[in-house]
Amino acid sequence: MKLISREYTDNFSDKKxxxxxxxxxxxxxxxxxxVDSRYTISQLTLFMIWATVVSQWNIVxxxxxxxxxxxxxxxxxxxxxxxxxxNYYGVHPFIGMFxxxxxxxxxxxxxxxxxxxLRGIYVALLTFAIAQAAFLLVSTDIACFSxxxxxCQSLTGGPRGLSNFGDFGFREVLGRNYIVGNYxxxxxxxxxxxxxxxxxxxxxxxxxxxxxxxxxxxxxCAGISRFKYQLLVFAVSAFVTGIAGGIYAAHFKxxxxxxxxxxxxSFLVSMMVVGGLGKLWxxxxxxxxxxxxxxxxxxxxxxxxxxxxxxxxxxxxxxPDGVVGMAERLRKNMKVRRS
Amino acid sequence: MNSPVLEVENLVCGYDGQxxxxxxxxxxxxxxVIGLVGPNGHGKTTLLRAISGLIKISSGCVRFxxxxxxGKDANQIVEKGIVSIxxxxxxxxxxxxxxxxxxxxxxxxxxxxxxxxxxxxxxLFPKLKERATQIASGLSGGERRMLGVGRALMSTSxxxxxxxxxxxxxPIIIDQIYDVIESLRVEGRTLLIVEENASRLMDLVDRxxxxxxxxxxxxxxxxxxxxxxxxxxxxxxx
Amino acid sequence: xxxxxxxxxxGVTLGAMYALSAIGLSLIWxxxxxxxxxxxxLLAIGGYACFAIITYCGLSAFWAIPLAVxxxxxxxxxxxxxxxxxxxxxxxFETNIIIAxxxxxxxxxxxxxxxxxxxxxxxxxxxxxxxxxxxIFIPYQNVIILGVSIILILxxxxxxxxxxxxxxxxxxxxxQDAALLMGVPIRKVFAQLMIASGALAAVSGVMLSSVxxxxxxxxxxxxTKAFIIVAVAGVRNFYGAFYAAFIxxxxxxxxxxxxxxxxxxxxxxxxxxxTLLVRPYGIFGRETINRN
Numbered sequence: 120m121k122l123i124s125r126e127y128t129d130n131f132s133d134k135k136x137x138x139x140x141x142x143x144x145x146x147x148x149x150x151x152x153x154v155d156s157r158y159t160i161s162q163l164t165l166f167m168i169w170a171t172v173v174s175q176w177n178i179v180x181x182x183x184x185x186x187x188x189x190x191x192x193x194x195x196x197x198x199x200x201x202x203x204x205x206n207y208y209g210v211h212p213f214i215g216m217f218x219x220x221x222x223x224x225x226x227x228x229x230x231x232x233x234x235x236x237l238r239g240i241y242v243a244l245l246t247f248a249i250a251q252a253a254f255l256l257v258s259t260d261i262a263c264f265s266x267x268x269x270x271c272q273s274l275t276g277g278p279r280g281l282s283n284f285g286d287f288g289f290r291e292v293l294g295r296n297y298i299v300g301n302y303x304x305x306x307x308x309x310x311x312x313x314x315x316x317x318x319x320x321x322x323x324x325x326x327x328x329x330x331x332x333x334x335x336x337x338x339x340c341a342g343i344s345r346f347k348y349q350l351l352v353f354a355v356s357a358f359v360t361g362i363a364g365g366i367y368a369a370h371f372k373x374x375x376x377x378x379x380x381x382x383x384x385s386f387l388v389s390m391m392v393v394g395g396l397g398k399l400w401x402x403x404x405x406x407x408x409x410x411x412x413x414x415x416x417x418x419x420x421x422x423x424x425x426x427x428x429x430x431x432x433x434x435x436x437x438x439p440d441g442v443v444g445m446a447e448r449l450r451k452n453m454k455v456r457r458s
Numbered sequence: 459m460n461s462p463v464l465e466v467e468n469l470v471c472g473y474d475g476q477x478x479x480x481x482x483x484x485x486x487x488x489x490x491v492i493g494l495v496g497p498n499g500h501g502k503t504t505l506l507r508a509i510s511g512l513i514k515i516s517s518g519c520v521r522f523x524x525x526x527x528x529g530k531d532a533n534q535i536v537e538k539g540i541v542s543i544x545x546x547x548x549x550x551x552x553x554x555x556x557x558x559x560x561x562x563x564x565x566x567x568x569x570x571x572x573x574x575x576x577x578x579x580x581x582l583f584p585k586l587k588e589r590a591t592q593i594a595s596g597l598s599g600g601e602r603r604m605l606g607v608g609r610a611l612m613s614t615s616x617x618x619x620x621x622x623x624x625x626x627x628x629p630i631i632i633d634q635i636y637d638v639i640e641s642l643r644v645e646g647r648t649l650l651i652v653e654e655n656a657s658r659l660m661d662l663v664d665r666x667x668x669x670x671x672x673x674x675x676x677x678x679x680x681x682x683x684x685x686x687x688x689x690x691x692x693x694x695x696x
Numbered sequence: 697x698x699x700x701x702x703x704x705x706x707g708v709t710l711g712a713m714y715a716l717s718a719i720g721l722s723l724i725w726x727x728x729x730x731x732x733x734x735x736x737x738l739l740a741i742g743g744y745a746c747f748a749i750i751t752y753c754g755l756s757a758f759w760a761i762p763l764a765v766x767x768x769x770x771x772x773x774x775x776x777x778x779x780x781x782x783x784x785x786x787x788x789f790e791t792n793i794i795i796a797x798x799x800x801x802x803x804x805x806x807x808x809x810x811x812x813x814x815x816x817x818x819x820x821x822x823x824x825x826x827x828x829x830x831x832i833f834i835p836y837q838n839v840i841i842l843g844v845s846i847i848l849i850l851x852x853x854x855x856x857x858x859x860x861x862x863x864x865x866x867x868x869x870x871x872q873d874a875a876l877l878m879g880v881p882i883r884k885v886f887a888q889l890m891i892a893s894g895a896l897a898a899v900s901g902v903m904l905s906s907v908x909x910x911x912x913x914x915x916x917x918x919x920t921k922a923f924i925i926v927a928v929a930g931v932r933n934f935y936g937a938f939y940a941a942f943i944x945x946x947x948x949x950x951x952x953x954x955x956x957x958x959x960x961x962x963x964x965x966x967x968x969x970x971t972l973l974v975r976p977y978g979i980f981g982r983e984t985i986n987r988n
Contacts (some may be wrong), residue, residue: 186791239791240725240794244731248965255917255961256958259958384798385801388799396795421810427802428806431799435792436783436796437782512873536877548874549871550871550874551871553863553870561867564867613879
């Protein structure tokens with residue numbers, strides 16, 4: 120059995136990670152006071168949503184060694200929970216968001232039970248097929264469920280998606296600047312996601328996975344169950360990812376099956392690969408870089424997806440540890456040279 | 459008659475920059491049989507893997523019939539005529555016994571004469587003929603070894619590297635395997651045999667080398683080794 | 697009775713199409729441990745190549761199909777030279793190659809989109825007409841697909857089990873070190889496999905697009921089905937994939953009639969997951985693949 124998870128090589132001490140997160144959170148809190156443009160705030164919000172998702176996906180894929188391609192399904196579960204609960208029962212997105220997180224955990228555990236006893240490559244294929252099945256189910260859902268005006272709407276909104284489920288309601292509190300409210304919600308989610316990542320990587324779970332990586336037989340004999348720990352990581356990350364999906368829906372006030380599509384999956388995969396799969400800070404840095412590049416390419420949208428594909432190939436072939444891995448290697452080399 | 463087939467010169471190799479073989483040289487003449495003995499974990503298998511091209515060598519060189527082969531890919535080295543019977547047999551578990559043998563004769567020269575070669579191997583190991591259509595993973599340990607040896611004998615090459623032919627086998631099977639090796643010697647093949655235990659090699663080999671910690675610490679005739687109590691006790695456990 | 701016949705016929709057609717999609721995929725999965733997420737793109741490339749050769753070059757099918765096959769083979773070779781070759785000895789190869797082929801997939805889908813646009817074309821190659829068995833109409837095109845899939849499976853299977861190169865391919869898939877020691881140039885075998893996979897995918901793409909339409913994403917759904925067929929059959933099991941394709945095709949057809957088209961795929965997926973829970977290496981599968 121070949122181990123497919125990667126070694127964590129960053130040689131930060133535990134404390135350094137917390138300093139970094141406090142610094143970044145402070146910057147995040149102050150930033151809206153310095154930035155005036157609504158567009159920029161909105162893009163920053165989107166960045167934080169994607170950074171949340173990829174930080175969790177990275178924990179699952181790069182750290183726990185579960186090659187799941189269904190992370191966006193969990194995201195969609197969160198988003199659709201907010202949308203459907205809001206639309207059909209008038210549930211406030213804040214509550215819907217947590218419901219979404221819990222539902223994502225339920226779905227995640229089910230997928231985990233179905234897949235996690237299989238080998239890496241089978242996990243990839245089954246999770247991909249499950250996500251694909253969900254995409255097909257939603258996008259072909261055209262049977263009337265409820266009437267909206269004169270037209271009819273299916274249960275999940277079908278290919279057009281769902282809207283009309285309200286937002287976080289910051290408009291009443293913050294007026295014109297309501298979008299800053301969304302921004303802070305997303306920031307809170309990203310901080311939560313990063314804390315979850317740090318606790319998983321640096322905490323007892325981290326030791327368990329390290330033991331499994333170093334010598335699986337010994338680890339199993341010591342009572343470490345790969346399946347149990349993988350399921351736990353999968354469930355925790357599902358919760359955070361579901362919440363991110365809820366925030367996405369409430370921020371854009373719409374959610375559609377495109378969140379399960381290939382282009383978005385590629386976008387998020389490229390974030391992880393560019394930043395550094397299996398590195399604690401890699402995906403967040405990758406998300407920032409990719410959002411910046413995407414912004415520059417706004418005038419060339421037809422080449423956007425082509426560029427994404429080329430970028431993924433380039434990085435995985437030439438720099439499989441991403442920019443963080445490269446930085447670590449450079450730092451190590453400099454240390455060697457200095458001493 | 460006295461022309462070198464295999465020359466190993468100042469060979470250094472290992473894994474991850476850690477040298478396991480540290481400066482080894484020897485020459486194998488055409489039609490001669492050499493034994494290489496020494497305790498486990500002292501680089502015998504590593505040496506064979508380096509000669510056959512499965513691992514890179516750090517320095518030194520290997521020549522086959524005067525031509526440098528070190529640095530080439532393993533399959534090219536086989537093409538030149540250095541055939542291995544690797545440790546642990548490395549048989550193709552999901553293929554039939556017959557298919558395994560055919561793979562042994564993969565190179566065009568042997569493949570063209572595969573009928574003859576099969577008959578030859580079946581003659582040496584009648585068991586392999588009985589089990590021809592069986593999937594190789596179902597073979598017993600002894601049968602696996604026979605398949606490993608038989609597969610290598612499908613090739614037409616004259617030089618064979620044999621890694622621990624007696625490892626993990628019952629005495630009866632070891633006798634059978636060594637009978638075949640003896641017949642190869644009589645045929646005039648050039649052989650390099652690695653064993654942990656020297657006793658089997660004594661009467662078979664022309665020269666024996668004792669390997670310890672990556673160096674050759676002694677070489678000479680088998681009989682002399684047996685009589686050298688110090689050496690036997692230090693390296694070969696009596 | 698009528699319904700049963702209808703389900704059977706539709707299941708056989710589906711099975712034939714799935715078998716076609718699965719061949720090229722199964723080949724490189726079994727031998728190299730590559731889960732090729734760009735397999736759908738290879739199918740699409742084959743379909744579009746044939747379309748372009750007929751439409752823009754005005755050549756007949758006699759030329760179009762071989763040329764499409766060559767195009768597919770070239771793309772397979774490109775995949776090897778540009779991607780696989782450089783990653784093969786990375787410890788995380790099995791997962792990195794999934795990511796790389798995700799990249800390749802979105803890249804080539806968008807290149808097709810750029811060249812041909814998103815408009816769904818008809819494959820000019822398709823054969824009109826059909827015949828009747830009782831009340832049921834059977835298009836010739838479906839018969840052709842069934843025939844081609846059987847020929848390709850039998851041909852590829854015979855090649856793998858009887859020819860010298862086929863033996864070498866299977867040996868390489870089982871144990872690379874041992875194959876090297878037999879004199880097999882394994883890098884060349886890898887390249888050959890990728891070319892064969894691309895070429896087979898091109899044929900499948902032409903066939904698939906002749907019953908559906910050409911679109912840049914036409915390969916995605918067949919690819920997903922091919923994935924689960926290979927998984928349920930077990931890797932390195934060519935004929936297994938063939939049987940699994942027809943079993944799942946029948947099952948899907950039955951589900952389409954009983955549950956409706958939308959739920960057929962989820963039902964099939966559920967069946968596959970249950971199968972894999974009981975037999976993790978597939979119905980016909982043995983152990984895991986050994987890349988050492």
